[in-house]
Amino acid sequence: xxxxxxxxVVTPPRMTPDAIAxxxxxxxxxxxxxxxxxxxxxxFSIAGSSNAPGEAPGIKNSSSGAMLPIPLDQVDSWVAIAxxxxxxxxxxxxxxxQGFRTVQYQLIADELYVPLERVTLVVxxxxxxxxxxxxxxxxxxxxxxxxxxxxxxxxxxxxxxxRMASDQLGVPVDQLAVQDGVIFVQGDxxxxxxxxxxxxNQRFDLTVDRAAIPKDPSTYTVLGTSxxxxxxxxKVTGQFEYVQSVRLPGMLHxxxxxxxxxxxxxxxxxxxxxxxLPGNVRVVVRNDFVGVVADKQWQAAQAAQALVVSWSAxxxxxxxxxxxxxxxxxxxxxxxxxxxxxxxxRFGEAANIISATYLTPYQMHGSIGASAAVADVQxxxxxxxxxxxxxxxxxxxxxxxxxxxxxIPKENIRVIFREGSGCYGLNGADTVCYDxxxxxxxxxxxxxxxxxxxxxMAAGENYGPPYIIDLRAGLNEKGQIIVWDYEGFxxxxxxxxxxAAPGNIITGALVGFPTPPLVxxxxxxxTSYSNNGNADSSYGAGCVxxxxxxxxxxxxxxxxxxxxxxxxxxxxxxxPGRLQNTFANESFIDELAAxxxxxxxxxxxxxxxxxxxxxxxxxxxxxxxxxxxxxPKGGRGATGIATGRGVACVLYEGNNGYSAMxxxxxxxxxxxxxxxxxxxxxxxxxxxxxxxxLRNQMEGGALQGMSRCLREEVTWDDQKVTSIDWxxxxxxxxxxxxxxxxxxxxxxxxxxxxxxxxxxxxxxAAAIANGIFDAxxxxxxxxxxxxxxxxxxxxxx
Amino acid sequence: xxxxxxxxxGQPYSVEVDPPSTPLLYVLMDDLELNGPKFxxxxxxxxxxxxxxxxxxxxxxxxQMASVDGxxxxxxxxxxxKENPHPIQTAFTEEQxxxxxxxxxxxxxYGKTFIDQTPGxxxxxxxxxxxxxxxxxxxxxxxxxxxxxxxxxxxx
Numbered sequence: 014x015x016x017x018x019x020x021x022v023v024t025p026p027r028m029t030p031d032a033i034a035x036x037x038x039x040x041x042x043x044x045x046x047x048x049x050x051x052x053x054x055x056x057f058s059i060a061g062s063s064n065a066p067g068e069a070p071g072i073k074n075s076s077s078g079a080m081l082p083i084p085l086d087q088v089d090s091w092v093a094i095a096x097x098x099x100x101x102x103x104x105x106x107x108x109x110x111q112g113f114r115t116v117q118y119q120l121i122a123d124e125l126y127v128p129l130e131r132v133t134l135v136v137x138x139x140x141x142x143x144x145x146x147x148x149x150x151x152x153x154x155x156x157x158x159x160x161x162x163x164x165x166x167x168x169x170x171x172x173x174x175x176r177m178a179s180d181q182l183g184v185p186v187d188q189l190a191v192q193d194g195v196i197f198v199q200g201d202x203x204x205x206x207x208x209x210x211x212x213x214n215q216r217f218d219l220t221v222d223r224a225a226i227p228k229d230p231s232t233y234t235v236l237g238t239s240x241x242x243x244x245x246x247x248k249v250t251g252q253f254e255y256v257q258s259v260r261l262p263g264m265l266h267x268x269x270x271x272x273x274x275x276x277x278x279x280x281x282x283x284x285x286x287x288x289x290l291p292g293n294v295r296v297v298v299r300n301d302f303v304g305v306v307a308d309k310q311w312q313a314a315q316a317a318q319a320l321v322v323s324w325s326a327x328x329x330x331x332x333x334x335x336x337x338x339x340x341x342x343x344x345x346x347x348x349x350x351x352x353x354x355x356x357x358x359r360f361g362e363a364a365n366i367i368s369a370t371y372l373t374p375y376q377m378h379g380s381i382g383a384s385a386a387v388a389d390v391q392x393x394x395x396x397x398x399x400x401x402x403x404x405x406x407x408x409x410x411x412x413x414x415x416x417x418x419x420x421i422p423k424e425n426i427r428v429i430f431r432e433g434s435g436c437y438g439l440n441g442a443d444t445v446c447y448d449x450x451x452x453x454x455x456x457x458x459x460x461x462x463x464x465x466x467x468x469x470m471a472a473g474e475n476y477g478p479p480y481i482i483d484l485r486a487g488l489n490e491k492g493q494i495i496v497w498d499y500e501g502f503x504x505x506x507x508x509x510x511x512x513a514a515p516g517n518i519i520t521g522a523l524v525g526f527p528t529p530p531l532v533x534x535x536x537x538x539x540t541s542y543s544n545n546g547n548a549d550s551s552y553g554a555g556c557v558x559x560x561x562x563x564x565x566x567x568x569x570x571x572x573x574x575x576x577x578x579x580x581x582x583x584x585x586x587x588x589p590g591r592l593q594n595t596f597a598n599e600s601f602i603d604e605l606a607a608x609x610x611x612x613x614x615x616x617x618x619x620x621x622x623x624x625x626x627x628x629x630x631x632x633x634x635x636x637x638x639x640x641x642x643x644x645p646k647g648g649r650g651a652t653g654i655a656t657g658r659g660v661a662c663v664l665y666e667g668n669n670g671y672s673a674m675x676x677x678x679x680x681x682x683x684x685x686x687x688x689x690x691x692x693x694x695x696x697x698x699x700x701x702x703x704x705x706x707l708r709n710q711m712e713g714g715a716l717q718g719m720s721r722c723l724r725e726e727v728t729w730d731d732q733k734v735t736s737i738d739w740x741x742x743x744x745x746x747x748x749x750x751x752x753x754x755x756x757x758x759x760x761x762x763x764x765x766x767x768x769x770x771x772x773x774x775x776x777x778a779a780a781i782a783n784g785i786f787d788a789x790x791x792x793x794x795x796x797x798x799x800x801x802x803x804x805x806x807x808x809x810x
Numbered sequence: 811x812x813x814x815x816x817x818x819x820g821q822p823y824s825v826e827v828d829p830p831s832t833p834l835l836y837v838l839m840d841d842l843e844l845n846g847p848k849f850x851x852x853x854x855x856x857x858x859x860x861x862x863x864x865x866x867x868x869x870x871x872x873x874q875m876a877s878v879d880g881x882x883x884x885x886x887x888x889x890x891x892k893e894n895p896h897p898i899q900t901a902f903t904e905e906q907x908x909x910x911x912x913x914x915x916x917x918x919x920y921g922k923t924f925i926d927q928t929p930g931x932x933x934x935x936x937x938x939x940x941x942x943x944x945x946x947x948x949x950x951x952x953x954x955x956x957x958x959x960x961x962x963x964x965x966x
Contacts, residue, residue, distance in 0.1 A: 110910030110947055241906060248911035249899045249918065251846025251887035258845040266840070291828045310840050311832040381850050381858055381946040382912040434850075434858075434912035435947045466851040705906055709952065713909055716948035739855040739944065747917075747950070748941030754951050 081424075083143045088173070088217040090143045091166035092121070096213030098194050099131050104163055105145025106153040107137040107406065108244070110435045111770050112706035113153045115242045117163060119702060123235040124167035124228055127194040127208070137408045137430030147407040147509065149438065149585060151669055151768020154698065158766040160223055168225040170217060177211045230700040230762040237760075239705035244432075256431035256442075257385040259402040261459040264387065266310040267452035268317035268462065270303040271472045271519070274732035275580065276328030279303060286321035296320060297455040302523040304452050306460055314465070327732045330580050337372055337481050340502045343577035347536035350499075350548045350572035351557055359496035359569040363487025367608055371484070371597035372795040373778075375727035376477045377470060377742060378586055382434030384441030384473065385463035388449035390419060397421035401450055404433025404442040406509075411446055413512035418447050418524060419454055423512070437717070439518075439584035441473040443510050447520035467737040472519055475584025476727055478504045482597035492609030494620055496569040499548055499598075503590065504579035505531055519582055531578045544667025547591040547775070548572050550598035551663055552620040564623035564664050581727070581734070587714075588771040591665060592721065592778065596796065599661035599779030603644065603786065612641035613660050613783065623664065623671075625761070629695045630662045630673040632757045637675035637693040644783070645790040655680045656690075659783025661776040665768060671697040671759075672772035674715065676752075678784035680791075682807065685800035689719055689752040689781055697759035698767040708756045711773045715754055718777025720745035722796050814879040818842060819888030827875045834878050835859045835870040838885060846886035847915050850944070857916025857943035861885050867919045886915050889922075898922045898960045907956035909947035916943040921957040929965050933958060 083090045083103075093101045102121045108114035114136060122129045135141050137148070145156065157163045171191075178196035179186045182204050190199045197205035230236070247253035272278070282303060284296045292312025297304045303322055307313035331339040360366060390399040399421055405411040408428040416423035433442055441464050453460040464473050480503045487496040507517035507528050515521030516528040542555045542562040549555055553570045555563025588595075606616035614634050621627050633639075639658070649655040657680070662673035677691040692715045701707055724743045728736045736742035778796055786792050791806035811828040818838065825837050838844045838861065847870050850858030854869040861870045862884040870883075890896035895903070898918050908914055917940060924939035925931050931939075936957050945953065 110908070112909075239906075241903070245903050245906060245908060245911070246892045246895065246899075248908055249886065249902045249914055250890060250892050250895060251844065251885060251915075252892055253911070254845060255848075255912070257848060258839075258843075260843060309828075309832070309836065311836040312829070315829060315831070379946060380912075381856055381910075381944055382848055383850065383852075432910070434848075435910035437946075463849055466853060466855075709906060709909060709949065712951050713948045716950055717946070720948065738851060738853055744944070744946070745948070746941075747943040747945065748938060751937060751950050751954065 085143050085161065086221050088166050088170050088219040088221055091163055091221075092170050094208050094212050096209045098207060098209040098213070099133065100125060100127050100208075102132065102134045102163060103142045104134060104136055104157070105142050105148075105409070106157055107148040107430045108432055109148070109406075110432070111710055112242050112703060114244070115240055115706065116154075116236075116702045117157065118243060119235045119240050120157065120164055121167060123233050124164055125171055125194070126191045129235060129240065131194065138427070139408050139412045140427045144409040147410065149406050151665060151771045154702065154766040154768055155669060164227050165223065165225060166221045168227040169219060169222040172222065172225050173217055173219055174208055174211055178206050181206050181211065233700070236702050237700065237704070239703055242706065254431065255382070256387070256402050256404040256433045257382055257463060259387045259431055259461070261387060261389060264459040264461055265306050265308060265456060266313040266462070267304050267306045267449060267460045268313040269448050269464065269468060270305070270317050270320055270322055271468055272301065272324055272327070274324070274327030275330060275472070275734070277324040277326065280323040280325055283321040287316045287319050290316050290319060292316070295456055297452050299451060300523060300525040302451060302520060304448060306452050306456050310461075310463070330729055330731055332731065333729055336374075336479060340479065340481055340504060340577055344533035345502070345575035345577045346531055346533055348574050348576070349536065349539045350544060350546070350574070351542065351553060351555060351570040352538045352573070353556065353569045353571065355569050356496055356498060356571040360487045360498070363495060364490045365488045365608065366485060367488065367605055368483070368485040369601055369604055369794060371482045371600060373480045373593040373596060374796060375479050375581065376586060376721060376725045377727055377736070378437045378440035378474055378477075379470070379725070379742060379744060380434045380436055380440045383464045383466055383469050384433060384445040385461065386442070386446040386449040387459060387461045388446065388453040389459040390421070390450050390454040391457065393420045393454065395422060398425040399450060400427045400429065401446050402429050402431050403446045404431060404436065405446060406436065406439070406442070410509060410511055411443055414510040414515040414521065415446055415450050417512060417515045417526065418521060419450055437587040438477070438589065439475045439509055439586070441469045444473055444518040444520045447515070447518070447524070451520070451524065470742060471734040471737045475507055475518060475582040477586025477589060478579060478583040480590070480593035480597070482594065484597060484601040486601070486605055488605065488609065492611060494552060494567050494605060497550065497553060497567045498570070499550070499572045501548060501574040501594065503574065503576050503593070505576050505583050506579035507582040508584050531576065546574070547594045547598070547663060547665070547667065548574055549667070550602065551626060552602060552617070554622070562667070564626045565620050566622050567620060587717070588775045591663070591771070592718070592775050595661065595663050595775045596722070596778035596782070599663065599776070600782050600792075600794065603659070603779070603783040604792065607644050607786070610643045613644055614639060615641055617660070617662065625671045625697050626662060626664055629671045629697050629759060630660075632695040632759060633673035633675050633693050634660070636695065636755060636757050639675060644787040646787050647790070649682065649789060652683050655682055655788040657784045657786070657788025659780045659785070659787055661779035661783065663772070663775055665772045665775055669768040670772045672776060674773060674776040674780040676777065676780035676784045678781055678788060680785055680788045680803065682789070685803035685807065687723060687781065687785060687798055687803060688750050690750070691753045691755070692777070692780075693755045693757070694773050694776070695757035695759065696769065696772055697761060698769040698772070699764040700762050700766055701758050701760045702766070704758055707758060707769050710770045711756045712754045714771065714773035715777055716745065716752075718774035719752070719781065721774070722778035722781055722798055724797050726797050812876070814875045816878055816880065817882045818844075819884055825875070830876065832875055833871055834861070834873045834875055834883070837875060838870060838883070844885050844887055848912055850912070855944070856913065857920065858913050860916040860919045862919055862923070865923070867916075867923050886918060897963050901956040901960040901963065902953075905952050905956040905959060907949055907952035909949050913943065913945040917945060917953050922960065925957065925961045925964065931961050936961070
């Protein structure tokens with residue numbers, strides 16, 4: 014055995030460079046930080062008080078030490094230019110691995126005509142960046158390129174710099190040009206001035222000008238190119254600082270002890286049960302929130318396991334096999350997307366009426382990294398203060414809601430975003446912030462909490478909700494759809510945390526904040542058309558109050574969604590509602606095409622109106638080598654492998670990204686096993702900011718969508734969730750056959766930027782189900798498409 | 811309290827472990843402050859915690875310290891740095907083969923080990939060598955391209 018040649022000093026924990034930089038930005042000096050734990054007294058009395066390069070000049074703290082809001086309408090809230098010509102952008106749109114941080118670098122470089130190397134970006138920090146709400150819903154592109162986003166502030170800044178240069182050089186603005194941050198006289202580059210000379214380290218003191226003209230996308234030189242993602246070299250060398258790797262001086266480790274069954278409450282906690290464990294274990298109880306803190310992470314984990322807690326019985330759960338019946342029987346909140354007054358009459362005229370029901374279960378975000386946060390909370394009440402490192406999709410809502418949990422004014426709380434593992438929506442990132450903050454407040458030291466796999470899967474996250482979708486359509490003698498009737502049932506409990514509702518997530522509810530109950534009612538006719546949830550199919554004309562906003566031609570529609578109370582917490586999961594709705598709508602159109610004995614794409618085209626949706630559909634079909642013929646293909650045997658192809662298309666959220674997909678599948682007729690062999694998918698999200706980044710999103714979305722529809726389903730018994738790890742919540746793993754994925758990008762430079770990250774995941778279930786049908790004639794209408802369900806469908810053919 | 815000796819990325823360490831059941835991952839993350847190996851499940855079901863033990867990939871989240879006493883551990887930090895990356899790290903950067911990259915230790919270390927030991931490794935074999943690993947962003951297509959690029963590089 015080797016002998017040690019050096020003694021590793023374990024305490025105090027050192028900080029990573031990123032954590033030091035973050036605290037320095039908050040006003041701590043490097044010297045203070047290096048002194049160790051004793052120096053870390055969180056106070057905002059000096060936070061944001063400097064205007065050093067890289068500081069958002071828009072931030073000033075009040076005399077009380079509390080932070081003031083960062084005004085969204087001020088250029089200084091978005092961009093700062095230093096004397097050394099560096100440009101710092103400030104954004105409330107965070108990075109989760111989707112590559113939008115790099116796109117924002119590109120936007121700054123392009124809009125300001127500066128080299129990428131001069132650009133830095135401060136992302137999602139309540140002390141430094143503007144409040145842009147949540148990074149979700151494929152809204153980053155439309156927001157940052159829209160009238161209230163980063164691009165408009167940059168355009169305002171550029172126009173202001175031109176005016177300043179005009180004054181300084183004595184030449185009209187229209188005779189000036191710019192390159193690499195140097196404004197010069199056209200025809201006489203010797204007359205020039207740099208951005209740093211014009212505004213370096215000074216405030217713009219300008220309101221964002223809605224009339225400022227952003228660059229025409231056809232003139233982009235940085236956007237539209239595949240700039241490599243800035244953080245990948247750090248990620249593949251282990252140098253990247255995730256929220257899971259934030260380390261503070263004096264930091265302790267916490268773990269939570271969740272109720273063992275849904276709805277159980279604490280009767281008593283036996284602290285003596287962990288008294289003899291190593292690591293200075295402390296137990297923290299607040300109402301039904303139970304946690305432990307120890308010096309080391311494993312010590313905390315052992316203490317959480319050993320802690321004896323007496324819990325009440327649970328509230329009981331509806332039997333899983335009865336879920337869909339249960340959902341139909343609960344009091345509901347109803348909402349119409351479309352309600353034409355001739356629906357019943359048109360069904361009366363129909364030559365044929367077709368109906369089908371589609372089912373999607375509860376599914377999880379299932380982030381590979383269990384959620385983590387680090388919190389440093391000092392005190393309670395008006396003089397309390399806190400800093401939280403978080404992978405939340407919304408640092409401001411996290412700040413405002415954790416303020417309620419801690420009893421500390423939100424102005425005294427700073428939430429700093431650090432990337433976690435991919436979240437795909439509302440995973441445990443927010444609730445674990447509460448966990449860390451509560452534990453830190455109780456022990457008066459910084460605490461890191463990383464949930465266990467089971468904490469996160471069984472009770473930590475807000476699941477994507479199940480859907481029942483009943484569809485009915487009336488066709489005329491020519492097979493044309495004349496009426497479409499959608500009736501959906503879904504569930505809800507909780508949601509993203511807000512200042513008014515910290516009880517929207519598990520930890521908030523455990524400490525006693527109510528989860529706002531579902532209020533039955535609604536069901537009034539719509540007053541305007543919004544297809545944000547994609548309840549309306551691509552073939553609906555979407556006519557409401559005389560205006561038609563849909564992508565299709567069927568005018569007689571009734572689109573009604575019932576929402577009922579969920580036994581489990583629910584929340585946005587990548588393509589929330591839209592995946593479930595599109596599975597149903599795009600499967601059903603295929604059923605209608607089959608009934609009409611028409612080619613599935615030709616039948617779709619017959620009912621589509623939106624030229625961009627038609628274009629993406631044709632693009633995918635052409636790239637896939639689609640040969641027009643009706644489904645099913647026919648001629649399969651009773652055993653062996655059957656092959657087929659399926660298609661689906663959608664305008665995501667009704668206005669936020671056009672996409673189509675062709676999936677080629679193999680079905681093992683003996684086992685029911687479905688293997689996807691090829692996915693061809695097209696997308697039109699307006700001008701493409703980063704082609705390779707978009708392809709990465711499309712490829713990942715397609716495969717994740719495949720996992721969702723083939724494998725994923727939350728399971729439970731009469732008391733508790735039983736899908737608590739990767740064995741009990743199966744997903745698509747490495748080692749299984751991979752489909753070939755081909756991506757086709759449409760790039761209309763004359764259209765606004767749209768969302769890009771959730772299109773392909775929305776389409777995979779329907780494209781694959783339609784492929785199974787084409788191969789076998791068996792229609793699978795329930796996700797996941799397990800072998801048993803496929804076999805059952807095969808037996809029905 | 812037991813004291814274990816191990817070499818991590820070429821550096822010798824001696825670490826006190828309490829309780830003795832502490833898995834290797836926790837020592838790497840919390841005591842040695844490495845960011846490469848990550849906690850994903852703690853159950854050896856995903857591979858985010860993968861490190862090389864004497865050159866072979868293992869799941870550090872379930873490996874007790876007593877079993878690695880005196881051995882050599884390599885994490886992805888030990889392969890190369892941003893400034894001086896290992897060819898497999900270069901391959902993943904060139905192919906932009908991640909999204910969140912939380913899984914990357916498992917994909918790179920299982921892939922590298924297999925390719926290093928398997929001249930002429932095919933795409934199918936490489937995929938099989940990653941059996942049981944998880945990437946929830948599903949960057950699989952790019953990861954395969956990166957591993958094939960690395961295979962080309964080391965065994966042209």
